[in-house]
Amino acid sequence: MTGFVALADWGTTSLRLWLIDDEGAVLAERRSTEGMATATREPGGFAGVLDRHLAALDAPADLPVVACGMVGAKQGWAEAAYVETPADPSTLAAGAIRVPEAARPVFILPGVCQRAEGRSDVMRGEETQILGLDFGDDPMRAERQLVCLPGTHSKWVTVARGRITGFSTFVTGDLFAAISGHTILSHSMPTGDKTFDEAAFVAAARAGYEHPTEISNRLFAIRAGGLLEPASAPHAASTLSGLLVALEIAGAGSLFGRLDGQAIRLVAAGALAARYAAAFRALGLGVIEEDGEAAVRRGLFAAARKILA
Amino acid sequence: MTGFVALADWGTTSLRLWLIDDEGAVLAERRSTEGMATATREPGGFAGVLDRHLAALDAPADLPVVACGMVGAKQGWAEAAYVETPADPSTLAAGAIRVPEAARPVFILPGVCQRAEGRSDVMRGEETQILGLDFGDDPMRAERQLVCLPGTHSKWVTVARGRITGFSTFVTGDLFAAISGHTILSHSMPTGDKTFDEAAFVAAARAGYEHPTEISNRLFAIRAGGLLEPASAPHAASTLSGLLVALEIAGAGSLFGRLDGQAIRLVAAGALAARYAAAFRALGLGVIEEDGEAAVRRGLFAAARKILA
Structure with a gap:
């Protein structure tokens, strides 16, 4: 199956992969427990895991992939250094790295960090999720919104005019x-x-x-x-x-x-x-x-x- | 060595024992790591531990002992059930139990509990320490005092007119x-x-x-x-x-x-x-x-x- 791009949400314990057309619609998807924590132990490592799932979707060998999450951590596939707040989709795109060892074009989005005395903070994956929330017809006009992503390390994030302006874990x-x-x-x-x-x-x-x-x-x-x-x-x-x-x-x-x-x-x-x-x-x-x-x-x-x- | 009484502060991990004269002065003392947690595994259990330390002090075989602390917990030597706040030395004495199995007279003071919705609390050992604090010439006239006993489970205790009126762990x-x-x-x-x-x-x-x-x-x-x-x-x-x-x-x-x-x-x-x-x-x-x-x-x-x- 052809497509415009494959998108991957690749966290510590899970991988979700979507084949997407050029308008953002989902053509096919795969889910797996081959997360960052275990992918290195799979045959071919991260590249092997990704190639097998894309092959199962009949994706072309040169289809580009854009990923976010712990796959870009220091202990992941390839490190995509944190960008600082404020951050928006352009910041993430500019901070993306291309994985050197991958045969196909694979880009990993950076996490976001906040440098402040006693308020130092980091996130990786949640920033992409937050910037994909629908804040209404004209997100650039939206006032400050507060987003809560609960979990082991819950994130609370402020978003204004389409940008992540601050956050606390x-x-x-x-x-x-x-x-x-x-x-x-x-x-x-x-x-x-x-x-x-x-x-x-x-x-x-x-x-x-x-x-x-x-x-x-x-x-x-x-x-x-x-x-x-x-x-x-x-x-x-x-x-x-x-x-x-x-x-x-x-x-x-x-x-x-x-x-x-x-x-x-x-x-x-x-x-x-x-x-x-x-x-x-x-x-x-x-x-x-x-x-x-x-x-x-x-x-x-x-x-x-x-x-x- | 004779004496009026032996006093024991017998906690989870330690035993402190004092031979005391009838005015409260210390005649001799012993320290040990044979606390409640391990005393049952010693020869003769709690009684054996106590007898050996008293023998080392040449104390008479019929010298009475008064103890406080985790030795009186359910998992200790003999359970001295909690008394409720407010508590003073008379309350503790009234709630003391005599250990049935001991040859000599051994009394264990009770812990103190507080029954209150969402404020339930217990202590065992700290109550005796608090009631021994010196609140001045006339403790019965002392206004509310706040006492802090830090530790694994820190106790904050209010004392007024010589009585423990409330506490929080x-x-x-x-x-x-x-x-x-x-x-x-x-x-x-x-x-x-x-x-x-x-x-x-x-x-x-x-x-x-x-x-x-x-x-x-x-x-x-x-x-x-x-x-x-x-x-x-x-x-x-x-x-x-x-x-x-x-x-x-x-x-x-x-x-x-x-x-x-x-x-x-x-x-x-x-x-x-x-x-x-x-x-x-x-x-x-x-x-x-x-x-x-x-x-x-x-x-x-x-x-x-x-x-x-």
Whole structure:
């Protein structure tokens, strides 16, 4: 199958690949778990993985590829050094590198960094997704928008006039794993219990948002409550999650100013999207749920048009 | 050597034992690492450990012993159930249990618990230390005092008129270990680097106290700063410590009200005492450093006199 370009969202643990026509429409796609973390161990490394998926789509051997994500990290296929904020699709295209060892033209978009005392930050992949969000008919006229991409390292990003103007990472998912697995709270988390108690989550999110600085005490209260009143203790994992999400939202409010002026754009899928949306609503904050996969494709396509022009 | 009573501060990892005369003066002492966690594996278990140390002091076989700490936990020698706040030496004496299996009279003081929605809390050992602090000539007239006992699970305790009226645990040391060992920050912590950078600690404590809700972002900034400017990145472990201590102090302020009204009584020793005292001073808070070992002995003696009267 011919096409204008192949676009790849190539992260730490996954690869999503789309064959795209010259108007940005999807002709075919592939999904794989051959992410940055394991691709070097595949036959032919990154190039081998890419060629096999493109061959499966009958793509021509000289079809150009534009990729974003951890594939461009130092420990990835080829390093695409961070560009600094403010960043837009032109900045990403200008910072793209062509992979020297690839037979076909393969371009990797850079990540974005922010240099500021105590506010140093980096992202890789999310910038492309954010720049692919639809901010209305004339994105260059759009006022500042606040975008939340939750995860192990949640990103909160400000976008104005089509450019990423600033961002902050919160290590929410990372904290959840470390606290539930490696502190006294591990004794309150039954192994294998993956159930989610939305009432406990929402109650903890409300309490945590009201008094965010008390989180370290509320963590111990989960344990002590379970010791003193085992029967009535709320679900520990859901409570921990609610407290950590609340701390993230309170931190974003501290960094970005009032959060209730306009809806927060939430870029997530599945259970994570549902959980953050529930927290925003419980805290009286507006939320617009975005389709992250369509967004990263649009962001890649915008950069690809500039690179291949 | 005869004596009035033997007093034991028997925690998870240590035992301190004093032979005491009837006015509370120390006649002799023993220190050991045979704490609650390992005493069951010693010959004769807890009783064997205690008897050997008392024999080494030539104490009579019928000398009574009064102990506090994790030795009275469910997983200790014999469980001394928590008493509730408010608690004073009489409450502790009334809640003491006599160990059934011991040949000599051995009494274990209870821990203290607080039952309150989302504020459930427990302590075991610290209550005896706190009630042994010297609050002046007439402790019954003393106004509310705020006591900080830092550690893996830091305790902040309010004392008024000689009674513990409330307390809150902060899992500061536990968080430090989990975050430095089991999150992305572990990559910023050189193994074996135990140096302490006071300037980095104090700067982080100030920044963290000013914007405590941003801590999750500042944790990532430690990592990102190291990636972007390896040469000028501040000491990661000391920065993490400063941020977590600041979060604890901010949380205590949220729970107990303004902290600058009177000096905080800091019960700690060595490096930990120096670190917390430095943080309090950097934040403009008054601090009185207390001798924790003398305090626990006085608290044990006050309870012993009531038990043995």
